[in-house]
Amino acid sequence: MSGRSHLLNDRTTELYRRSLTAGVERVADKIAHADRPFTGVTPSQLAPVVSDIDLEEPLSDPAAALDELEQFYLRDAVYFHHPRYLAHLNCPVVIPAVLGEAVLSAVNSSLDTWDQSAGATLIERRLVRWTADRIGLGRAADGIFTSGGTQSNLQALLLAREEACRLVAKNSATPPKPEILPRLRILTSECSHFSIEKAATLLGLGPEAVISVPCDENRRMRPAALAAGLERCEREDLVVMAVVATAGTTDFGSIDPLPRIAELCEGAGAWLHVDAAYGCGLLASPRRRSLLAGIEHADSVTVDYHKSFFQPVSSSAVLVRDSDTMRHATYHADYLNPARMAAQRIPNQVDKSLQTTRRFDALKLWMTLRVMGADSVGELFDEVVDRAADAWRLLAEDPRFEVVTKPQLSTLVFRYLPSSAAGLSCADEVNLHAREALFASGEAIVAGTVVDGRHYLKFTLLNPETSLGDIAAVLDLIAEHAGRFLSEHAGQPGHELSDTRAG
Secondary structure: OOHHHHOOOOOOHHHHHHHHHHHHHHHHHHHHHOOOOOOOOOHHHHHHHHHOOOOOOOOOOHHHHHHHHHHHHHOOOOOOOOOOEEOOOOOOOOHHHHHHHHHHHHHOOOOOOHHHHOHHHHHHHHHHHHHHHHHOOOOOOEEEEEOOHHHHHHHHHHHHHHHHHHHHHHOOOOOOHHHHHHHEEEEEEOOOOOHHHHHHHHOOOOHHHEEEEOEOOOOOEOHHHHHHHHHHHHHOOOEEEEEEEEEOOOOOOOEOOHHHHHHHHHHHOOOEEEEEOOHHHHHHOOOOHHHHOOHHHOOEEEEEHHHHOOOOOOOEEEEEOOHHHHHHHOOOOOOOOOHHHHHOOOOOHHHOOOOOOOOOOHHHHHHHHHHOOHHHHHHHHHHHHHHHHHHHHHHHOOOOEEEOOOOOOOEEEEEEOOOOOOOHHHHHHHHHHHHHHHHHHOOOEEEEEEEOOEEEEEEEOOOOOOOHHHHHHHHHHHHHHHHHHHHHHOOOOOOOOOOOOOO
């Protein structure tokens, strides 16, 4: 078949129907019959299969391509919909959003200018307004959809940097920006997302511009420590470009004390950014919206719909209290969005975005809200938070494990405690091995992290279909793999005997 015969147009709609139907049926069959979240395939097993594909020799037939795809993707994909996928902030997706994905991919709108998107521009703007209203940012708020929380955080801190430089220049003898930048600082909790440090580097500030604020025993930023940090910056003639609070830390699901942080920021005249990439699902929660109290005082907010709104990747947004600050992302090109268009009030979304060509990802959320409604989405998130609370009680009562903190959202950090005969010295190795062995088996997937220098395991619950029975079964599997490791290494050098529960 010629290349032209594969273009989607009025003459190829039947091929489009057949191909998409075959693909949907193939994926539906895989999802329906997946008995575990992963096959356990290793990179060394799978890489040769992919490398052997001759990309210079097309198969021509979509069905043949799907058969081939089965061998090195569909068969071995990690399926987030499986109830024993408990690792990262990946969610099963709701069907209306998948419908939106199918529509937006085929139409292929680009959300940079009105003459490429028309109604899509208005849909995205309406969803930005809806989200800003849910946050409580006020009528002057605005925002833009992004590729994810990292980009949303980057854009928020870009706006904060530009505003900080503007204010310094306004209140002093107008030093050039290169002289201001070394004085800028970002204060954020020690449990915040790594993208804050990455953003500081990309913005020309360097990681040293990020000041880590200590957390309490529940892994929430300490307001007293933040106050001390703000005071120290003032004494040292440093400019607090932004304070970043987190509403749902990646490791612990902890929510920083937003009302008190907002008070401190107001007193210091500091930009407050709230990274709610994880906790944004609370905006739709019928029962837990109060956990986000104080977020309405933010100058900017990150939300990831592809986490706790159960949307397909990518679907994120950055919201700002003052729409005028979005001008810091505006650049004009004669071929695309000349300045005269702004005077004509033509809504070009590229005026607000770090990207130019951009997918119509907002359609997925639009279809979700129009079919399901916000309450239904919020109820799904409430379910996983409920399940995490149940799992915390299960772990707290199980002498085989220790759990770090009671969750506010749906993340649990814990570790297996070897018996006194196994020895504290190998506890890290035991937990690392248990996680790796579980992943290799494909029976379940859990994440890992480091807390106070020690290796821990992590459940991230985002699937309402995950039952307490699933969680209990996974804990038994972890204990089984850990016990096997201890038996195999008993008495070996480096695995001294001591009581792991001491202290």
